[in-house]
Amino acid sequence: MGIDCQEVWRDISDYIDDELDPKQRTALEEHFARCRQCASVLEGTCNVIRLYRDERTLAPPRGFHERLHQRLNQGAKASIHPSRRAVLAWALSAAAAVPLGFALYSARRIVLLRLEHQNPAGSPDSSPVTGLVAISENAEEKVFHVPGCPYLHGKLKFLPVEEAIREGYSPCPVCIGKRKLQKKI
Amino acid sequence: MNAIFGGTTALADRDSRESEFIETRMYASITADDAKINARKERIRATEQVLIGRILKGEKDLFVELIRPYQRTVYATLVTMLGSKEDAEDVSQEVLLKALARLDQFRRESAFGTWLIQIAINEAKMRKRKLRLGKMFSLTNGAEQDGAYVPKDFADWREIPSEALERSEIREALANALSLLEEHYRLTFVLRDVNELSIEETANVLGISCGAVKTRLRRARLMLRDILAPGLCQGGEVSLAFKKEVRKPWE
Numbered sequence: 001m002g003i004d005c006q007e008v009w010r011d012i013s014d015y016i017d018d019e020l021d022p023k024q025r026t027a028l029e030e031h032f033a034r035c036r037q038c039a040s041v042l043e044g045t046c047n048v049i050r051l052y053r054d055e056r057t058l059a060p061p062r063g064f065h066e067r068l069h070q071r072l073n074q075g076a077k078a079s080i081h082p083s084r085r086a087v088l089a090w091a092l093s094a095a096a097a098v099p100l101g102f103a104l105y106s107a108r109r110i111v112l113l114r115l116e117h118q119n120p121a122g123s124p125d126s127s128p129v130t131g132l133v134a135i136s137e138n139a140e141e142k143v144f145h146v147p148g149c150p151y152l153h154g155k156l157k158f159l160p161v162e163e164a165i166r167e168g169y170s171p172c173p174v175c176i177g178k179r180k181l182q183k184k185i
Numbered sequence: 186m187n188a189i190f191g192g193t194t195a196l197a198d199r200d201s202r203e204s205e206f207i208e209t210r211m212y213a214s215i216t217a218d219d220a221k222i223n224a225r226k227e228r229i230r231a232t233e234q235v236l237i238g239r240i241l242k243g244e245k246d247l248f249v250e251l252i253r254p255y256q257r258t259v260y261a262t263l264v265t266m267l268g269s270k271e272d273a274e275d276v277s278q279e280v281l282l283k284a285l286a287r288l289d290q291f292r293r294e295s296a297f298g299t300w301l302i303q304i305a306i307n308e309a310k311m312r313k314r315k316l317r318l319g320k321m322f323s324l325t326n327g328a329e330q331d332g333a334y335v336p337k338d339f340a341d342w343r344e345i346p347s348e349a350l351e352r353s354e355i356r357e358a359l360a361n362a363l364s365l366l367e368e369h370y371r372l373t374f375v376l377r378d379v380n381e382l383s384i385e386e387t388a389n390v391l392g393i394s395c396g397a398v399k400t401r402l403r404r405a406r407l408m409l410r411d412i413l414a415p416g417l418c419q420g421g422e423v424s425l426a427f428k429k430e431v432r433k434p435w436e
Contacts, residue, residue: 013403044410052378056350058261
């Protein structure tokens, strides 16, 4: 008795590829000679392979070569923008960026204008400190501030800047910083 | 079209001598095909070495000639992986443009066709990642969709293959049958049986062993045969010898 159908099916693909040793091949061929089912599977499988090998199966669509040729001719340009989708995505992004950029620019201008309005000298303030300065009466450190400084707290006392310096007060590094003090001192 | 793939009911009327004759002829013709394929590959390889040299020296117009034999190979691989003709064409163009741009990186010890397929597979994976197409396909029972099997005289089949492919519905049926397989079967089958790579080349492209290629190939071929010849699994009309077998051939 030779091999059974299952063994044939296990080896049938290798048989078609001529990957079996001569002994196995003879065993399969003997089986095909007496088993119509397996002969049918072999014929059908070989037929399937031949159909798929045919150039017409899974062939590129009509015009493929011409379109490819056209794209190759576009050369470098085409490789920068590799697909129609990418081009579309790029164009949409660019279109969206224009109003967005304009909006950001406008917003920035509005904010800057407001800041300038609040502080006409601009920032950082380099104008000399003149007139009244403020001190916190109950503060331990002897520091004088420009009115409005966040470090002012408690009961405030206002005095001319010259007097504050004379009394040993030093300028607040936050609100006065490197602003010049009056030359008189 | 069922008669094309060999029908068991038609076979019941045949005697074993006829079966043996056809089997021997089938096998002989497939191996003869292989010999022709190898001879053709050798011819192509000899000319492409010259072409690549000239292209790299600046004759870029020759690139069209270089890739002409591989257009179907690249397209078939991509349409099999992506499932859409439009995407397959789009990615095919990208693959071939990339091949032109990277031609200087092509190492000549491998075949140019295999190198192209590797680029194609990588591009297809990237496109699928973008489109999240990974699980679009699954194995379904194609035999059920094909309806009733109408046996024809078995002697017809020899004439049918080349003529049948002129009909678009036959080409569609072949593409659809392939799309029913799981991707690793589909891809192995396409590389080996559509693109005509050797088992070793297929193994190299997929990064798997030759044994794994053979296993996938066996299953893919038998599944396709079964999908395309639904009459094989129909009860009632098949012979007793086949009925005894509970397992499918690819199991």
